Amino acid sequence: MxxxxxxxxxxxxxxxxxxxxxxxxxxxxxxxxxxxxxxxxxxxxxxxxxxxxxxxxxxxxxxxxxxxxxxxxxxxxxxxxxxxxxxxxxxxxxxxxxxxxxxxxxxxxxxxxxxxxxxxxxxxxxxxxxxxxxxxxWEGPLTGEVPRPPEGDFTPRPGSLPVLDADGAAALARTGVLLDARSGERYRGEVEPIDRVAGHIPGAVSAPTTENTTESAPGAFRPAAALAARFAALGIDADTEVGVYCGSGVSAAHEILALAVAGIDAVLYPGSWSQWSADPSRPVATGPEPG
CATH class of the missing domain: 3.40.250.10 (Rhodanese-like domain)
Incomplete structure (x- = not known):
């Protein structure tokens, strides 16, 4: 679909x-x-x-x-x-x-x-x-009128997609591929504008979300073949176990969407770096390599 x-x-x-x-x-x-x-x-x-x-x-x-x-x-x-x-x-x-x-x-x-x-x-x-x-x-019509649609009937069934906790993310970084969707500077630990500690989860691979989209139309996804090639260069194919995190679990969803465009399933670590780095017992890696 x-x-x-x-x-x-x-x-x-x-x-x-x-x-x-x-x-x-x-x-x-x-x-x-x-x-x-x-x-x-x-x-x-x-x-x-x-x-x-x-x-x-x-x-x-x-x-x-x-x-x-x-x-x-x-x-x-x-x-x-x-x-x-x-x-x-x-x-x-x-x-x-x-x-x-x-x-x-x-x-x-x-x-x-x-x-x-x-x-x-x-x-x-x-x-x-x-x-x-x-x-x-979007080039179609826009409006300022606020709609009042009929009440929907959707009832959530949480867990229809799997998630990772901190321990699961640490394990996946060893057994599969754990992608860090933040900017390269934050991954390397050169800057950290928000969270307590700079760096990345040991074993995670840098994969900024900005590389999922085109330069000519920022925000539009690159073609599926180009995304598949991008993730293949990071060691990922359709059979790879993949997890994704970011700063707080938002931009990581964009990475998971890009992977889905490429035909690859991935699991979100919702707590992401903001949760990981808040725990002083968790190890932190810096530099350009997964560590």
Whole structure:
């Protein structure tokens, strides 16, 4: 099943073109800004200010920090997995139905959209795609009208995709390939703007998410063959056991989406470096090599 959709194809699906084999999907706008800069929705969560100005017709805003992540606590990392009840309520509010296609988009970077895509798959929804290139690539109509879709019926089934904990990530770095989706500078330990310690999980391989997308259209994925070649150069093929982490579990979802485009399954470490580095008993490697 496809995991991304082009703007042209999505436009066909939304207009009900006879050439489109899909029913119109439910649209989720997951543009991401710090929570403090957002405004209330009236449902207990904030809303991106750009959403009110312009969004795809019918798209419902979903907030990453409050609906696609749980509360931060000691040892959780910065974006823990959400409570399934909170996540399910947010998806039903947005009109998500079991068995009905969903398309998610963000401003164009793709990280937040990939997080929503991964969470829906983890929660048991089987027909979810990301708009390739996000809002920045969309050339169709936009609106400021906020929709009120009928309540959806989606009930999460957590665990439909596997996850790694810290011990599992450490083990996979030895037995398979553990990818670090952060920038090369953070991987090497040259800078660390957010977390307690700079460096990477010993054995992890540097694979910045920025190399998943094209230079000509930032945010749009490279072709599947090019992504497969990229991951093959990192020692990965369709039979490799692959895990991915980043700083907080958001951009790692983008890497997992890129791997899926290339036909490769991968497992997320949701706690990621923010969880790993918060535990002083965990080893840290620096430099360009996995260590």
């Amino acid at each position: 496809a995991v991304i959709v082009s703007p042209t194809q999505l436009a066909r699906e939304l207009t009900g073109s006879p050439s489109s084999p899909h029913t119109p999907p439910t649209l989720l706008d997951v543009r991401w800004e710090p929570t403090g800069s957002l405004r209330p929705q009236g449902h207990g969560s904030p809303r991106h200010p750009g959403y009110d100005a312009a969004h795809l017709p019918g798209a419902v805003y979903v907030d990453l920090d409050t609906e696609l992540a749980g509360p931060v606590g000691e040892g959780t990392g910065r974006h823990p997995l959400p409570d399934p009840k909170v996540f399910g309520a947010a998806m039903r509010r947005a009109g998500v139905r079991q068995g009905h296609p969903v398309v998610v988009y963000d401003g164009g970077l793709g990280w937040a959209a990939a997080r929503a895509w991964w969470l829906l798959r983890w929660a048991g929804h089987e027909d979810v795609r990301v708009l390739d290139g996000g809002l920045a690539a």
